[in-house]
Amino acid sequence: MDNSMNALPEDTFKILIATDNHLGYSEKNAIRGQDSFVTFEEILQLASVNKVDFILLGGDLFHDSRPSTYCINKCIELLRKYCLGDKPVEIEFLSDQSYHFQYQRNPIVNYEDPNLNVSIPVFTIHGNHDDPTGNKQISVLDILAASGLINYFGRCNDFNKVDIKPILLQKGEVKLAIYGLSHIKDERLGRLFLDRKVTMKMPQGEDWFNILVLHQNRVARGVKNFIPESAIPNFIDLVIWGHEHDCKITPEPIGNNNTHISQPGSSIATSLALGESIPKKVALLQVSKDGFKMIPIPLQTVRPFILDELFLENPQSENYLYEKPSEQAVDQVKQKINEMIAKATTQHKDKSKPAPLPLIRLKVFYHNEQQMFNTVRIGMQFSGRVANPDDMVKLNSITAKEKKAKSKF
Amino acid sequence: MDNSMNALPEDTFKILIATDNHLGYSEKNAIRGQDSFVTFEEILQLASVNKVDFILLGGDLFHDSRPSTYCINKCIELLRKYCLGDKPVEIEFLSDQSYHFQYQRNPIVNYEDPNLNVSIPVFTIHGNHDDPTGNKQISVLDILAASGLINYFGRCNDFNKVDIKPILLQKGEVKLAIYGLSHIKDERLGRLFLDRKVTMKMPQGEDWFNILVLHQNRVARGVKNFIPESAIPNFIDLVIWGHEHDCKITPEPIGNNNTHISQPGSSIATSLALGESIPKKVALLQVSKDGFKMIPIPLQTVRPFILDELFLENPQSENYLYEKPSEQAVDQVKQKINEMIAKATTQHKDKSKPAPLPLIRLKVFYHNEQQMFNTVRIGMQFSGRVANPDDMVKLNSITAKEKKAKSKF
Numbered sequence: 094m095d096n097s098m099n100a101l102p103e104d105t106f107k108i109l110i111a112t113d114n115h116l117g118y119s120e121k122n123a124i125r126g127q128d129s130f131v132t133f134e135e136i137l138q139l140a141s142v143n144k145v146d147f148i149l150l151g152g153d154l155f156h157d158s159r160p161s162t163y164c165i166n167k168c169i170e171l172l173r174k175y176c177l178g179d180k181p182v183e184i185e186f187l188s189d190q191s192y193h194f195q196y197q198r199n200p201i202v203n204y205e206d207p208n209l210n211v212s213i214p215v216f217t218i219h220g221n222h223d224d225p226t227g228n229k230q231i232s233v234l235d236i237l238a239a240s241g242l243i244n245y246f247g248r249c250n251d252f253n254k255v256d257i258k259p260i261l262l263q264k265g266e267v268k269l270a271i272y273g274l275s276h277i278k279d280e281r282l283g284r285l286f287l288d289r290k291v292t293m294k295m296p297q298g299e300d301w302f303n304i305l306v307l308h309q310n311r312v313a314r315g316v317k318n319f320i321p322e323s324a325i326p327n328f329i330d331l332v333i334w335g336h337e338h339d340c341k342i343t344p345e346p347i348g349n350n351n352t353h354i355s356q357p358g359s360s361i362a363t364s365l366a367l368g369e370s371i372p373k374k375v376a377l378l379q380v381s382k383d384g385f386k387m388i389p390i391p392l393q394t395v396r397p398f399i400l401d402e403l404f405l406e407n408p409q410s411e412n413y414l415y416e417k418p419s420e421q422a423v424d425q426v427k428q429k430i431n432e433m434i435a436k437a438t439t440q441h442k443d444k445s446k447p448a449p450l451p452l453i454r455l456k457v458f459y460h461n462e463q464q465m466f467n468t469v470r471i472g473m474q475f476s477g478r479v480a481n482p483d484d485m486v487k488l489n490s491i492t493a494k495e496k497k498a499k500s501k502f
Numbered sequence: 503m504d505n506s507m508n509a510l511p512e513d514t515f516k517i518l519i520a521t522d523n524h525l526g527y528s529e530k531n532a533i534r535g536q537d538s539f540v541t542f543e544e545i546l547q548l549a550s551v552n553k554v555d556f557i558l559l560g561g562d563l564f565h566d567s568r569p570s571t572y573c574i575n576k577c578i579e580l581l582r583k584y585c586l587g588d589k590p591v592e593i594e595f596l597s598d599q600s601y602h603f604q605y606q607r608n609p610i611v612n613y614e615d616p617n618l619n620v621s622i623p624v625f626t627i628h629g630n631h632d633d634p635t636g637n638k639q640i641s642v643l644d645i646l647a648a649s650g651l652i653n654y655f656g657r658c659n660d661f662n663k664v665d666i667k668p669i670l671l672q673k674g675e676v677k678l679a680i681y682g683l684s685h686i687k688d689e690r691l692g693r694l695f696l697d698r699k700v701t702m703k704m705p706q707g708e709d710w711f712n713i714l715v716l717h718q719n720r721v722a723r724g725v726k727n728f729i730p731e732s733a734i735p736n737f738i739d740l741v742i743w744g745h746e747h748d749c750k751i752t753p754e755p756i757g758n759n760n761t762h763i764s765q766p767g768s769s770i771a772t773s774l775a776l777g778e779s780i781p782k783k784v785a786l787l788q789v790s791k792d793g794f795k796m797i798p799i800p801l802q803t804v805r806p807f808i809l810d811e812l813f814l815e816n817p818q819s820e821n822y823l824y825e826k827p828s829e830q831a832v833d834q835v836k837q838k839i840n841e842m843i844a845k846a847t848t849q850h851k852d853k854s855k856p857a858p859l860p861l862i863r864l865k866v867f868y869h870n871e872q873q874m875f876n877t878v879r880i881g882m883q884f885s886g887r888v889a890n891p892d893d894m895v896k897l898n899s900i901t902a903k904e905k906k907a908k909s910k911f
């Protein structure tokens with residue numbers, strides 16, 4: 094990784110990197126229904142404003158493998174608005190298009206179709222949310238590819254081995270090889286790695302910058318249920334790791350070689366877990382003969398998400414003053430939530446727009462059952478001030494938490 | 503209607519007329535699954551070979567309002583293959599595009615989009631099978647329109663009145679006004695007609711050829727459950743009547759004026775009813791200052807469909823020879839079906855391709871229950887020779903039929 098890029102613009106790839114946009118997530122929710130689309134539009138605008146050569150996505154563009162008519166329509170509208178136009182595409186496609194796009198009736202990269210005026214090509218693999226479905230195994234990404242709005246690649250249908258041939262691109266004097274690996278069940282892919290049945294076919298010559306884009310568990314979610322970093326071949330320069338929603342987009346080196354991993358994270362929180370509260374970003378990746386540079390761009394439209402814990406005071410302690418422990422609990426919780434809402438407000442940077450209602454998740458731990466209270470009622474009291482009144486507060490016994498903490502060791 | 507067209511090609515609209523393609527009908531059926539797509543492709547090829555100015559569809563392009571991913575993908579692939587290309591579009595759009603295409607993010611006619619190279623514009627209304635769905639009321643046709651492959655018009659969201667402003671097109675010296683009325687519940691539309699709350703706004707000037715395209719019941723399927731021909735305004739020259747699947751494509755005059763109705767019928771049989779056994783056709787409509795001409799084109803790819811009735815011999819009659827009436831029935835039925843298959847074979851004209859398995863529907867009427875037989879078993883015996891072994895034979899009591907016939911009077 095080299096932060097001093099001296100190459101000329103015509104010899105530098107400029108790529109917008111994002112993943113896990115989960116279009117259609119919670120689309121029927123009156124407050125949050127538009128979130129996934131609004132942020133996806135922000136990402137497309139960033140690509141447009143920064144005049145990137147292309148967009149590279151890491152899977153889970155859609156939240157459902159059978160999105161609603163509304164969701165597909167909305168996505169097509171956005172892609173058509175931002176990715177068609179007169180800006181010339183300055184990249185050259187060197188590898189065999191009839192191989193990469195073999196599942197399409199017209200197997201060509203979209204910007205070479207004489208009937209379409211593409212300004213920003215989008216390349217994407219599929220994730221576990223937008224994988225092929227039905228007895229004909231068609232992904233909603235195939236629909237976008239058929240309409241000429243994206244280039245869907247890296248699909249492997251062989252259950253016994255995975256041979257990845259990279260997409261080869263050239264811009265000026267820089268050469269880029271993109272190894273796409275659409276989502277495969279982690280257990281199966283892990284097994285194939287162990288059995289040395291995953292091969293990546295390096296192109297001729299030595300001056301290629303090699304990017305692997307995949308969509309798999311990086312965090313161990315069970316034995317053999319993730320892809321160990323050691324499975325990444327040494328010659329890969331940069332891994333774009335989709336599927337993990339925590340934003341760790343700044344490339345981190347692994348092992349003793351020059352391989353770096355960038356984990357962009359999702360552009361929308363699809364759960365109220367800690368990792369989703371890390372501020373969401375996309376990145377501008379520049380690749381030249383000097384190396385690469387990855388500039389994170391914080392997303393402005395993402396709804397603030399504040400997650401915290403609250404340990405209620407112990408009613409058995411000496412200085413406990415309240416008569417009704419549940420009333421004390423409600424007072425303490427309300428105060429805490431007010432603080433969290435205030436904190437969310439400070440995160441809102443774009444003062445030209447009103448701050449969106451924040452996502453709030455407070456885990457409350459009680460000592461005894463007298464401290465328990467109605468979480469639904471407290472949610473209702475914050476309706477209009479938070480985006481998720483229905484699941485804002487989670488109530489747990491402190492002993493359960495202590496047990497859980499102990500069992501980790 | 504004038505069959506002697508002397509106008510020059512540059513002063514003659516050439517339009518391919520079709521309706522009710524029902525893409526995705528029975529798509530999971532191993533034998534018939536591709537039928538709707540194969541015939542839709544034939545229609546697009548006819549449009550291409552005949553170098554039409556545009557295609558006009560009458561609704562029910564899709565069989566389901568939420569088609570499978572496969573079905574949407576397939577439709578987009580076909581439209582992209584046949585409707586994009588270098589053939590110049592020679593028609594001029596005169597009316598307000600931002601009105602006609604108001605439900606689109608980019609409300610323009612597709613062939614005027616500088617980012618798309620459209621060769622054959624498709625104009626369509628929606629039917630009752632591909633109408634808007636969900637709380638956002640989006641039709642699968644909106645997806646096709648968003649991707650720039652069709653022009654979806656004639657949608658009315660007002661439940662209290664229908665004001666139809668026509669699409670105005672010009673080619674050379676001919677002017678065409680197309681009044682689009684996407685499907686509305688027949689009861690409601692019928693009421694609105696009665697209350698004189700349906701208006702069609704005629705354009706200025708008198709030299710317009712006026713086409714109304716609608717998708718409603720034409721046949722009375724209950725009181726007030728159809729649109730009477732008398733509801734059609736006098737100034738309409740030609741009605742393209744979608745929804746009714748019987749092919750009656752040759753224009754028929756109505757009333758005392760010059761209005762004609764063409765009912766193209768579906769391009770695939772979606773039931774084994776008598777009307778669906780009429781040979782399927784589309785038409786080439788030519789409109790010039792001299793008038794119009796509509797040339798029916800029989801579809802070659804449609805699976806033959808033979809429907810017939812068989813009255814079993816009465817076991818109580820004098821010359822009844824069989825010991826087991828059910829055996830006699832089976833013999834008679836088999837012979838009849840063999841004759842029907844032979845008849846289907848003669849309908850197959852294109853000798854360059856193997857004849858597709860025919861659809862066969864035989865209604866068998868018995869006199870007493872001893873004549874009943876296993877229709878499933880007989881279907882299995884014709885498996886491989888007919889397209890619908892599962893529902894080939896329907897068994898009914900002759901007395902039930904006689905009763906039904908009497909009750910009609």
Ligand SMILES: [Mn+2]
Nearest residue numbers: 113153336359
């Ligand atoms: Mn995801």
Ligand SMILES: [Mn+2]
Nearest residue numbers: 153220221336
């Ligand atoms: Mn995923």
Ligand SMILES: [Mn+2]
Nearest residue numbers: 522562745768
């Ligand atoms: Mn129909």
Ligand SMILES: [Mn+2]
Nearest residue numbers: 562629630745
């Ligand atoms: Mn219909």
